[in-house]
Amino acid sequence: MSRLAPFYPIVDSADWVRRLVPVGVKLVQLRIKRRTPDEVRREVRAALAICRPRRVQLVINDHWRIALDEGAGFIHLGQEDLAGADLRAIRARHVKLGISTHDDAELDHALGVSPDYVALGPIYPTSLKAMPWAPQGLDRIGEWKRRIGRLPLVTIGGITLERAAGCLAAGADCVAVVSDVTGHPTPLVRAASWITSTRTPPRGLPHE
Numbered sequence: 001m002s003r004l005a006p007f008y009p010i011v012d013s014a015d016w017v018r019r020l021v022p023v024g025v026k027l028v029q030l031r032i033k034r035r036t037p038d039e040v041r042r043e044v045r046a047a048l049a050i051c052r053p054r055r056v057q058l059v060i061n062d063h064w065r066i067a068l069d070e071g072a073g074f075i076h077l078g079q080e081d082l083a084g085a086d087l088r089a090i091r092a093r094h095v096k097l098g099i100s101t102h103d104d105a106e107l108d109h110a111l112g113v114s115p116d117y118v119a120l121g122p123i124y125p126t127s128l129k130a131m132p133w134a135p136q137g138l139d140r141i142g143e144w145k146r147r148i149g150r151l152p153l154v155t156i157g158g159i160t161l162e163r164a165a166g167c168l169a170a171g172a173d174c175v176a177v178v179s180d181v182t183g184h185p186t187p188l189v190r191a192a193s194w195i196t197s198t199r200t201p202p203r204g205l206p207h208e
């Protein structure tokens with residue numbers, strides 16, 4: 001089971017990837033909505049060209065066919081996306097897969113396809129998208145982690161820099177975020193602060 005970087009920004013363009021990677025981001029998701037397939041493909045291609053030589057993990061949300069065509073190594077799918085996806089083709093290319101979960105039934109379903117991480121959300125209220133689920137809260141993170149064991153747990157939804165430590169302490173391995181970075185007046189400074197404050201101390205060194 002490979003580890004994930006604890007800070008996981010989600011952005012909607014290759015230009016954001018180009019800006020964030022020099023700050024030290026090691027894991028980033030391209031989440032593009034309402035664009036033509038050609039536009040998505042161009043963005044995926046450009047983001048991969050930035051990430052590949054720098055060994056940054058790029059996760060493509062939703063657009064699994066384009067991701068496979070372009071040679072991406074990681075895909076994120078929600079439960080509805082999963083229903084229409086060719087999991088065999090994804091697995092045949094050894095592409096990693098992250099899956100969204102919001103309740104017990106979705107977690108059972110996700111675990112049934114052996115994902116590379118499970119995402120739980122929304123932890124807090126989010127204004128990014130309307131969702132039928134109430135905020136999960138921190139206790140739910142611990143419950144999910146006990147159920148999934150060594151499989152990496154990503155938390156998402158309304159998470160700010162100030163809230164991230166609570167998610168990690170509750171059992172998350174990784175914190176995904178949109179607005180607190182891309183909506184911040186100084187997003188690159190904010191991303192740098194996220195990297196510093198989510199960094200785990202090297203083995204053998206005590207926490208301060």
Ligand SMILES: Cc1ncc(COP(=O)(O)OP(=O)(O)O)c(N)n1
Nearest residue numbers: 061062076077078100119154156176
């Ligand atoms: C890390 C992570 N977790 C959850 C989601 C949400 O995926 P999904 O439920 O498919 O919703 P959309 O993002 O496609 O609107 C995610 N993208 N990333």
Ligand SMILES: Cc1ncsc1CCOP(=O)(O)O
Nearest residue numbers: 121126128157158177178179
């Ligand atoms: C896509 C998605 N899935 C669950 S919550 C969420 C939105 C996360 O955005 P933000 O970090 O701005 O709350």
Ligand SMILES: [Mg+2]
Nearest residue numbers: 062077078081
């Ligand atoms: Mg989706």
